[in-house]
Amino acid sequence: MEKGEAMGKKREKRRIVLVPLTLHGHLTPILQLGKALSLKGFSITVFQGQFNRVNTSSPHYSGFQFLDVTGSLPESELMRLSPVEFLMKQNKMSEANFKTSIGQLLVQQGNDIACIIYDEFMSFCGATAEEYKLPSFIFTAASATHKACQVFLSKLNAKKFLMEMEDPGVQDTVVEALHPIRYKDLPTSGFGPLESFLESCRVVNKRTGSGIILNTASCLESSSLSWMQRELGIPMYALGPLHALAKAVKSSLLEEDRGCLEWLNKQKPRSVIYISLGSLGSMEIKDVLEMASGLYNSNQPFLWVIRPGSIVGSEIESLPEEVNKKVSERGYIVEWAPQNEVLGHPAVGGFWSHCGWNSILESIEEGVPFICRPFQGEQKLNAMYLESVWRIGIQLGGEVERGKVERAVKRLIVDKEGANMRRRALDLKEMIKASVRIGGSSYNAFDELVKYLKAGTE
Ligand code: UDP
Numbered sequence: 266m267e268k269g270e271a272m273g274k275k276r277e278k279r280r281i282v283l284v285p286l287t288l289h290g291h292l293t294p295i296l297q298l299g300k301a302l303s304l305k306g307f308s309i310t311v312f313q314g315q316f317n318r319v320n321t322s323s324p325h326y327s328g329f330q331f332l333d334v335t336g337s338l339p340e341s342e343l344m345r346l347s348p349v350e351f352l353m354k355q356n357k358m359s360e361a362n363f364k365t366s367i368g369q370l371l372v373q374q375g376n377d378i379a380c381i382i383y384d385e386f387m388s389f390c391g392a393t394a395e396e397y398k399l400p401s402f403i404f405t406a407a408s409a410t411h412k413a414c415q416v417f418l419s420k421l422n423a424k425k426f427l428m429e430m431e432d433p434g435v436q437d438t439v440v441e442a443l444h445p446i447r448y449k450d451l452p453t454s455g456f457g458p459l460e461s462f463l464e465s466c467r468v469v470n471k472r473t474g475s476g477i478i479l480n481t482a483s484c485l486e487s488s489s490l491s492w493m494q495r496e497l498g499i500p501m502y503a504l505g506p507l508h509a510l511a512k513a514v515k516s517s518l519l520e521e522d523r524g525c526l527e528w529l530n531k532q533k534p535r536s537v538i539y540i541s542l543g544s545l546g547s548m549e550i551k552d553v554l555e556m557a558s559g560l561y562n563s564n565q566p567f568l569w570v571i572r573p574g575s576i577v578g579s580e581i582e583s584l585p586e587e588v589n590k591k592v593s594e595r596g597y598i599v600e601w602a603p604q605n606e607v608l609g610h611p612a613v614g615g616f617w618s619h620c621g622w623n624s625i626l627e628s629i630e631e632g633v634p635f636i637c638r639p640f641q642g643e644q645k646l647n648a649m650y651l652e653s654v655w656r657i658g659i660q661l662g663g664e665v666e667r668g669k670v671e672r673a674v675k676r677l678i679v680d681k682e683g684a685n686m687r688r689r690a691l692d693l694k695e696m697i698k699a700s701v702r703i704g705g706s707s708y709n710a711f712d713e714l715v716k717y718l719k720a721g722t723e
Pocket residue numbers: 289290291293541542543544545546570600601602603604605620621622623624625627
């Protein structure tokens with residue numbers, strides 16, 4: 266073989282290193298990005314943590330190399346610590362080991378690593394990229410608006426912010442830079458003490474790398490994207506929904522119960538409300554009872570995901586008789602659904618969601634409107650967008666109460682208000698579809714990223 270030929274071959278297969286955060290909602294989209302890049306001729310190395318490990322024998326990952334993040338924390342630490350403490354500790358424990366691992370990989374690869382793409386919360390990777398002068402990209406699994414809020418928050422003084430927020434007038438004031446977000450919408454809850462949360466935002470945003478890769482489409486969040494672009498001065502690659510680039514790739518937590526698709530086949534078009542609180546959300550048993558009664562009283566069929574362990578202090582098998590009776594008449598419970606197929610099923614008319622970003626993209630891709638029941642800051646921000654910006658969702662706030670549940674389901678599935686939301690959701694679906702087609706904004710962003718990563722090799 267000629268020398269040039271050999272070099273040509275090596276150039277064709279430049280290696281990209283992916284470092285996901287091992288939470289379900291973060292893993293799937295970064296693996297989808299990895300798959301899309303491997304189809305463009307890159308070799309992929311994925312660094313895994315100790316839990317939510319990928320099924321490496323899946324044909325979706327053929328050709329992928331999987332390595333461990335040495336020093337990554339076990340799941341028990343995630344249960345024990347607040348999310349911020351967990352991330353801070355994770356970053357501290359892994360930095361030196363990761364440097365060593367990349368050093369070894371560079372030797373094996375003849376120095377040919379195109380870049381490191383790391384989840385924004387795995388910020389220890391930034392130091393390694395700097396040390397070896399490798400391009401690095403921050404991957405954000407949340408919305409661009411959430412990222413923009415993080416950038417904004419990283420500049421605030423925690424004490425002053427807390428004092429200002431005591432004034433209800435301030436809470437309702439729009440953050441000028443981030444219109445239409447109000448101070449009270451800023452996603453600060455659910456991570457631990459505000460001071461440490463703001464510190465983690467500062468850490469995340471200190472190393473900005475060569476660019477930020479976002480699982481969003483500019484038609485959904487153009488103002489947040491342009492604000493960040495101006496603020497950070499580095500390229501933003503809004504190339505989502507990533508699910509459209511690599512549909513088959515999923516990191517399923519549990520086995521999908523496909524029996525629900527047969528049940529859906531028997532329901533009327535757009536009549537079913539699908540309920541899922543994502544991979545982490547949980548409910549109190551009293552809320553489950555109220556939900557079951559409200560859903561039943563709405564007279565609409567419902568498909569309900571109840572993960573093992575997601576009802577505080579109870580299990581699906583020991584649900585009260587009252588719930589079982591109501592479910593057997595009008596509903597269907599699964600532990601884990603094939604969510605994309607469910608949302609794409611003609612019988613589904615609405616999605617009761619905790620408003621995780623992947624769920625939102627998946628539902629918009631199918632033109633399905635929402636009942637929003639968020640738990641923490643980021644999800645609350647998403648819910649605000651669904652209700653007030655895109656106008657494709659109804660927020661269900663406060664105590665879960667059967668009357669409220671019944672009304673919300675009827676408004677969404679039966680009333681004209683719901684039909685209008687569905688129409689707007691279908692408009693967004695078309696816009697999203699256009700963005701991933703040749704010449705669309707997400708298509709172009711992915712193309713630009715690939716060109717950047719191949720630059721100098723062709
Ligand atoms: N999901 C699924 N089956 C279920 C429930 C959820 O496949 O029964 C998937 C869903 O399609 C989405 C992910 O789990 O891709 C949840 O991610 P999201 O960002 O919505 O929420 P998180 O779990 O991160 O809170």
